[in-house]
Amino acid sequence: MTELILQALYSGLLQGGSYALIALGLALVFGTMKVINLAHGELVLLAAYVAYAVESGLGLGSGFGPIFAIPIALVVVCIAAVSVYFVVSRIKIDREINSLILTYGIGVILTNLILLVWHADVRSTNSTWLQEAFVVGPFYSMRSELIFFGVSVALMGALWWWLARSWYGRAVRAVSSNRDAAELMGIDPGRTELVSFIVAGVLAAFAGVALFSYGVIQPAYGGALTVKAFIITVLAGVGSIPGVLLGAVLLGVAEALTVTLASSALQELAGMTLFLLVLFVMPNGLFGAARRRG
Amino acid sequence: MSGAINAGIKINKTLVALIVAGYAVVPFALGANNYIMSMIVAALVIGGVALSWALLGNLGGMVSFGHSAFFGVGAYVSALVTVKLGVPVLLALPLGGVGAVLASIVMMPVLRLRGPYFALAILAYAHIFRILATEWSSVTGGSGGVSGIPGFPTVFGFDFGTKMGAYLIALTLVLVFAFAYARIRASYYGIALRAMHDSEDATRVVGVNSTVLKAAMLMVSAFMAGVFGALNAHYINFLEPDYAFNALWVTLPVVAAIFGGYRTISGPVIGALVVYMADQLVFKALMPTGHQLVLGVLLVMMIVFSPSGLMPLLKKWTARHA
Amino acid sequence: MLELENVSVRFGGLTAVNDVSLKIGSHDVIGLVGSNGAGKTTLFNAISGLVRPSTGRIRFDGRDILRAPMYLRARLGIGRTFQVPQPMHELTVRENLLVAQRFGTGRVDHKKIDDILAFTSLADKANRHAATELALTELKALEVAKALATDPQLLLLDEVLAGLETSGKRRFMGMLRELHTRFGVGIVMIEHDIETITALCPRVAVLNFGQLIADGTPDAVFRDPAVIKSYTGADHADT
Numbered sequence: 083m084t085e086l087i088l089q090a091l092y093s094g095l096l097q098g099g100s101y102a103l104i105a106l107g108l109a110l111v112f113g114t115m116k117v118i119n120l121a122h123g124e125l126v127l128l129a130a131y132v133a134y135a136v137e138s139g140l141g142l143g144s145g146f147g148p149i150f151a152i153p154i155a156l157v158v159v160c161i162a163a164v165s166v167y168f169v170v171s172r173i174k175i176d177r178e179i180n181s182l183i184l185t186y187g188i189g190v191i192l193t194n195l196i197l198l199v200w201h202a203d204v205r206s207t208n209s210t211w212l213q214e215a216f217v218v219g220p221f222y223s224m225r226s227e228l229i230f231f232g233v234s235v236a237l238m239g240a241l242w243w244w245l246a247r248s249w250y251g252r253a254v255r256a257v258s259s260n261r262d263a264a265e266l267m268g269i270d271p272g273r274t275e276l277v278s279f280i281v282a283g284v285l286a287a288f289a290g291v292a293l294f295s296y297g298v299i300q301p302a303y304g305g306a307l308t309v310k311a312f313i314i315t316v317l318a319g320v321g322s323i324p325g326v327l328l329g330a331v332l333l334g335v336a337e338a339l340t341v342t343l344a345s346s347a348l349q350e351l352a353g354m355t356l357f358l359l360v361l362f363v364m365p366n367g368l369f370g371a372a373r374r375r376g
Numbered sequence: 377m378s379g380a381i382n383a384g385i386k387i388n389k390t391l392v393a394l395i396v397a398g399y400a401v402v403p404f405a406l407g408a409n410n411y412i413m414s415m416i417v418a419a420l421v422i423g424g425v426a427l428s429w430a431l432l433g434n435l436g437g438m439v440s441f442g443h444s445a446f447f448g449v450g451a452y453v454s455a456l457v458t459v460k461l462g463v464p465v466l467l468a469l470p471l472g473g474v475g476a477v478l479a480s481i482v483m484m485p486v487l488r489l490r491g492p493y494f495a496l497a498i499l500a501y502a503h504i505f506r507i508l509a510t511e512w513s514s515v516t517g518g519s520g521g522v523s524g525i526p527g528f529p530t531v532f533g534f535d536f537g538t539k540m541g542a543y544l545i546a547l548t549l550v551l552v553f554a555f556a557y558a559r560i561r562a563s564y565y566g567i568a569l570r571a572m573h574d575s576e577d578a579t580r581v582v583g584v585n586s587t588v589l590k591a592a593m594l595m596v597s598a599f600m601a602g603v604f605g606a607l608n609a610h611y612i613n614f615l616e617p618d619y620a621f622n623a624l625w626v627t628l629p630v631v632a633a634i635f636g637g638y639r640t641i642s643g644p645v646i647g648a649l650v651v652y653m654a655d656q657l658v659f660k661a662l663m664p665t666g667h668q669l670v671l672g673v674l675l676v677m678m679i680v681f682s683p684s685g686l687m688p689l690l691k692k693w694t695a696r697h698a
Numbered sequence: 699m700l701e702l703e704n705v706s707v708r709f710g711g712l713t714a715v716n717d718v719s720l721k722i723g724s725h726d727v728i729g730l731v732g733s734n735g736a737g738k739t740t741l742f743n744a745i746s747g748l749v750r751p752s753t754g755r756i757r758f759d760g761r762d763i764l765r766a767p768m769y770l771r772a773r774l775g776i777g778r779t780f781q782v783p784q785p786m787h788e789l790t791v792r793e794n795l796l797v798a799q800r801f802g803t804g805r806v807d808h809k810k811i812d813d814i815l816a817f818t819s820l821a822d823k824a825n826r827h828a829a830t831e832l833a834l835t836e837l838k839a840l841e842v843a844k845a846l847a848t849d850p851q852l853l854l855l856d857e858v859l860a861g862l863e864t865s866g867k868r869r870f871m872g873m874l875r876e877l878h879t880r881f882g883v884g885i886v887m888i889e890h891d892i893e894t895i896t897a898l899c900p901r902v903a904v905l906n907f908g909q910l911i912a913d914g915t916p917d918a919v920f921r922d923p924a925v926i927k928s929y930t931g932a933d934h935a936d937t
Contacts, residue, residue: 112492117492118492118493118495118496120441120495120496120499169676169680172680173679173680173683175683176683178491178492179433179439179491180679180683182439182441182491182492182495183439183630183634183675183679184675184676184679184680186441186630186675187672187673187674187675187676187679188672188676189672190623190627190668190669190671190672190675191669191672191673191676193668194666194667194668194669194672195666195669197665197666198663198665198666198669201665302623305499305503305623306503308496308499309496309499309500309503312493312496312497312499312500313500316493345511347507347510347511348507348511350503350504350507351504351507351508353500354500354501354503354504357497357500358485361485361486362485564796564797564800564801564806567789567793567796567797568797568800568801570788570789571786571787571788571789571793571794571797573788574786574787574788574829575784575785575786575787575788577748577768577784578784578785578786578787579769579786579797579801580767580768580769580772581746581748581768581769581772581778581780581784582772582777582797582798582801582802582844582845582847582848583769583772583773583798583801583802583803583848584769584797584801585767585769585770585801586769
């Protein structure tokens, strides 16, 4: 029994890496534009399907299909993300509400595009190399889970450095905390918003390819991904990358435990329970500062 | 001065004419055509949900992407009480509404979240209710769903189990709810609710219990959507989770409401009629799978070019060129 | 009527209100003074329910209102204006008063509304929209009118005169002078101008760094060395 639980903790930890990437992308865009991109999950899913397309294009059993897909996924998702940015930035009035409906609509478009092109069947990778069991101590995982966890951590480290040290990263932080003041200091908020969308796209692309490499995908999954990212931001509270990683791991672990101890069908409920718990008990999130009042 | 608090409805000739047409003309003109009638019924159901969505947005100040939850819960509750407990169908409809209200009570904790967060939280709830309906098979019949749901009974010699019957019930419900919406909007509560969008603290400082008012609007909206879900269940006599909680029950009403002008009361309903017909007659013909794509594109274009709806734009355009 | 007992309000490391005890009766007209950041507005916020004190008790008409939400305090009879006017933007002036009266007292009395509109010189602007069609003087008048519409027993006025030019100021002072007698309401007013306070308030309370350092007649208070020091940093006044 304990081994099962420990195994679930391990799997949840690895899964948390990709979840964190998704949540960070959502948070970045919300920080600069104060807009929640309801289509964000669909962007991640898009990357996953690109990985599928590349893999099936390269032939069955191809070991590295998804890995090769990464550059292509990056391009496709970033183009999509930039398109979303341009549409969203056209909204001038009632931005909060209208952008919600708008990105919801974009999500519907993307979901149905995916449905049209790749049909409703559930897909997952055929790569035996990626799916091969990789044992670390007493813990089992798919090779892909471990690889992409490493990639996620590396990306988060790079993001942290970028936000702290690079000019654009600092601009993103400045616009996120006080847009007008940032503009007065010479920062172009429009361009900064665009940058945040692109970075979110990059993160989403990696998360999507990861998802395809060790999980199953279907066109309707986009919405669930957006919801997961949202739950993680609530868990993490406002404004900390480590918080998001911890929240993501927490979600991953909760889901893994639910699958192990209860049933895989109840997986989504795990996140919801966590979400409600945090809302009731710790409205400021687990790690965050004061949350806005409703 | 007397204009401030009245019945809240502009009883004008157009409205009366439309209502008369709805009850007296349509049944005779189109009643024989089952295909058209079934589309109108479906459109009215969508219109009812669209109305409830617009009410929550306009009065409650909350944008929701989870009305499929209320719709589905209403449908299931009504279906199950008739199938398993033998409750008469016409009583089951409001019970479905009550079920949806209970679902909304579960959502109360998220009322205090700001706009985008609220929308996402409601989206999350919608997912959860769908999963519950699929997994709680002992009660809901699981993914197989509920079949053999009784239709509407015969009342005063008129069989409401027909398409015509469903049409009349749907039309009546839409009118009743529209009337209720108008009354609330014109009341002091409506004025306070309007003020709460931008100045919630200012209302609380003068004695408005804004939390309770918002909660009440959520419950009213849920009730409406739930009743229409229930109506739909007894109309098609079959339910399954993927149908009852389908995202289409969010997308279509939202597109309908925005198309028709979501700030008005008639807008969502008329928008539903137009958009649903277009969806069934045109979009589906063009793209059998993924016809929702066109809905998404329509939604995006409307928000970008005319957020207050296409119909108000049309009215302005025709007024200028008249 | 209102009793504050050892009320402190702490925000993290900052103590905005420090152990304040104050009794306000229904016949009182009290001026609340102190330099900027002394905690005056925070004290108002604690009384009206915008913030919860970290320690202490607040009793209104004998009942403990420490946990009472803001809207309940308004209905019980605590009215409050904001320094930066916070009208209900989407409504007209009259609608502002109607909402305040309907929810603050539970009834609607149109005659009383007209009375208040006349008293605050807003009668001819009753149908203007609060967000877009009012000047600052009118917005400030609306603040007072709104609070009056809730039929308060205690009125908390937060710098009603701030930002007004001379004629507006004069008009408002006349209005403030009459408030107590006309509406039978106890008043606590925050103002900076000592002359105004002395003219309007038979009783003055002084806050300094969150602490109540004086409470008495204007004469006594403004000669108090502690008060003078808090204003000027010096040990005695030059005037």
